[in-house]
Amino acid sequence: MIVKIGDVIKVGEAKIERKDDSLKLFDRYNNLEYIVDPNSKVELLPLPPFYVPQKVANHLMLEFEKPLVINGRWEVWAEGPYEIDVRIDGKRAAILSPIKVKHALYGDMTEGVVCRHFKTRIYNDVPKRKELAAVKIIFNAQPSGRVDKLVMHGAALTIFEKDDRYYYEIIDVQIKESSIIVNLTDKSPIPNAIEVHRDESMLKARYVMRW
Numbered sequence: 001m002i003v004k005i006g007d008v009i010k011v012g013e014a015k016i017e018r019k020d021d022s023l024k025l026f027d028r029y030n031n032l033e034y035i036v037d038p039n040s041k042v043e044l045l046p047l048p049p050f051y052v053p054q055k056v057a058n059h060l061m062l063e064f065e066k067p068l069v070i071n072g073r074w075e076v077w078a079e080g081p082y083e084i085d086v087r088i089d090g091k092r093a094a095i096l097s098p099i100k101v102k103h104a105l106y107g108d109m110t111e112g113v114v115c116r117h118f119k120t121r122i123y124n125d126v127p128k129r130k131e132l133a134a135v136k137i138i139f140n141a142q143p144s145g146r147v148d149k150l151v152m153h154g155a156a157l158t159i160f161e162k163d164d165r166y167y168y169e170i171i172d173v174q175i176k177e178s179s180i181i182v183n184l185t186d187k188s189p190i191p192n193a194i195e196v197h198r199d200e201s202m203l204k205a206r207y208v209m210r211w
Contacts, residue, residue, distance in 0.1 A: 001164065003042040012098030012131025014084055018042060025086055027096040029053040040089050046133070046166045046197050048157045049081035049116050052097040059207070060154025061104055061115035062135070064122060067148040070141035070175055077123040079132040081116065082159065082166055098131035106151050107211045115151060126165075126190070133159065133166040136189035137173060145175035151209050152182045156202035160193035167193060180209040 003009060003023075009016040017024040023042060025032040029052050036042065050057055062080055084096040104117035121127075126134050137150070150173060158169040170189050174181040183206045188195070 001044040003044060005038060009044070011084060011096075013100070014096040014098045014131075016042075016044065016084075016086065016096075023088070023093070025094045025096060027052070027098070028100060030094055030096060032094055034088065034093060036088060041087075043087045043090075045085040045087060046159045046161070047083045047085045047095060048154050048159070048197070048199075049083050049097070049101075049118075050155055051095045052083055052101055057103060057114045057116050058153060058155040059106065059113050059115040059151055060157075061106055061117045061149055061151050063104075063117065063119045063149040064147070065119060066122075067146055068122065068139070069144060069146050070139045071144040072141065074139045074141075076137050076139070077126055078120040078135040078137055079118075079123075079127050079129065080120065080135045080168055081118050082133045106149075106209075112211070113151070116154065130165060133168050134189070135168045135171060137171045139173045139175060141175035143177075145177075145180075147173070147175060147180060150180070150182050152184065152207050153202070153205055156184060156199065156204045157197075158184070158186055158195060159197040160188045160190075161196045162190060162193040166196070178210070182207045182209065 015026040160167045172183040
């Protein structure tokens with residue numbers, strides 16, 4: 001998204017305001033102001049949610065408001081956090097978070113992993129809140145299985161955009177008797193979406209949940 005002179009953009013708790021030669025950036029963790037050449041290009045890009053207020057994790061935990069029981073194949077929608085990469089002439093000026101940042105430990109104190117944490121409802125169709133990314137999850141369970149959260153290597157997420165809405169790549173979940181396997185598929189969840197974030201340095205490894 002391009003920020004033009006005169007724009008005031010609000011995304012959840014984040015606010016970006018551009019006047020003639022100034023750019024003001026606000027969220028729960030930042031209050032910044034830049035003097036910016038009117039000819040400069042100011043752009044907003046999505047990032048996986050790991051940089052605000054500082055980077056402490058590479059994994060993302062999506063916890064469901066109510067546990068799910070899966071029998072066979074089931075496609076659902078959920079929501080997930082993202083952050084806003086503010087760029088001036090291609091250079092990073094700030095990273096903003098549209099929502100409050102929370103973390104959680106998955107597993108035990110010695111072998112567990114610190115995760116960015118977000119609690120989400122389950123939807124039958126694409127959720128509408130712009131301060132959150134829409135997440136399509138495809139479950140496969142044989143036999144029937146129960147799941148109350150997903151953990152994934154979220155720093156490797158590819159993010160897509162369509163009509164000013166952001167989407168995670170499709171999340172594929174295999175529910176086994178002794179584990180849950182979470183795969184990032186690199187596939188867009190909707191037709192004609194544009195890929196707007198990919199970190200080529202990140203390996204898209206599946207994550208095996210055992211706790």
